[in-house]
Amino acid sequence: AQSVTQLDSQVPVFEEAPVELRCNYSSSVSVYLFWYVQYPNQGLQLLLKYLSGSTLVESINGFEAEFNKSQTSFHLRKPSVHISDTAEYFCAVSLTGRYSTLTFGKGTMLLVSP
Amino acid sequence: GAVVSQHPSRVICKSGTSVKIECRSLDFQATTMFWYRQFPKQSLMLMATSNEGSKATYEQGVEKDKFLINHASLTLSTLTVTSAHPEDSSFYICSATARGAYAQYFGPGTRLLVL
Numbered sequence: 001a002q003s004v005t006q007l008d009s010q011v012p013v014f015e016e017a018p019v020e021l022r023c024n025y026s027s028s029v030s031v032y033l034f035w036y037v038q039y040p041n042q043g044l045q046l047l048l049k050y051l052s053g054s055t056l057v058e059s060i061n062g063f064e065a066e067f068n069k070s071q072t073s074f075h076l077r078k079p080s081v082h083i084s085d086t087a088e089y090f091c092a093v094s095l096t097g098r099y100s101t102l103t104f105g106k107g108t109m110l111l112v113s114p
Numbered sequence: 115g116a117v118v119s120q121h122p123s124r125v126i127c128k129s130g131t132s133v134k135i136e137c138r139s140l141d142f143q144a145t146t147m148f149w150y151r152q153f154p155k156q157s158l159m160l161m162a163t164s165n166e167g168s169k170a171t172y173e174q175g176v177e178k179d180k181f182l183i184n185h186a187s188l189t190l191s192t193l194t195v196t197s198a199h200p201e202d203s204s205f206y207i208c209s210a211t212a213r214g215a216y217a218q219y220f221g222p223g224t225r226l227l228v229l
Binding site: 042 | 118120148156157158160163205207209216217218219220221222223225
């Protein structure tokens with residue numbers, strides 16, 4: 001079975017500062033990795049995903065995540081955050097090959113203040 | 115692309131009544147749909163997985179007679195909460211994926227409040 005650990009339940013940061021949201025996973029087989037963002041009272045939006053190839057993946061709004069197999073991590077980073085980035089961020093994994101269900105971390109609340 | 119809608123977005127009902135929530139994939143054929151439940155400030159808990167035309171597969175601890183799932187077409191799945199009670203109040207979110215796809219696309223969620 002897979003598991004996902006997001007150690008930080010909340011990350012407060014000032015606007016325009018850099019941020020890193022940590023995600024570690026555990027699995028005995030290869031996995032796909034995802035980051036989802038949830039704004040208040042809304043569903044989840046796919047932010048970015050790693051399936052194969054380049055270990056650095058980027059989203060259209062400035063976020064990036066790097067897959068590190070040796071450290072079993074998929075941390076999410078942004079060099080300069082905006083107030084509008086305030087949201088809950090979920091890291092998730094699924095088995096590779098045949099599509100499988102998602103296993104989510106507990107989420108990290110990113111709080112951006114002026 | 116990959117838009118998933120849910121209806122209603124919010125529903126309030128009396129204890130003992132049944133509530134139906136619809137999940138639709140608007141621009142793709144959803145071979146598999148998932149239903150999640152999310153409690154305040156917590157992660158998503160998978161309730162069940164449904165493939166079009168097949169019976170849903172429920173996660174351990176989820177009552178299939180209470181949470182009826184129907185996936186009658188490639189664009190529509192419904193979740194019916196039967197004889198709802200206050201403890202069923204929650205945020206219900208569906209997601210969908212197409213054949214060959216690797217990511218799930220989520221609906222906006224339905225807030226259920228049972229009085």
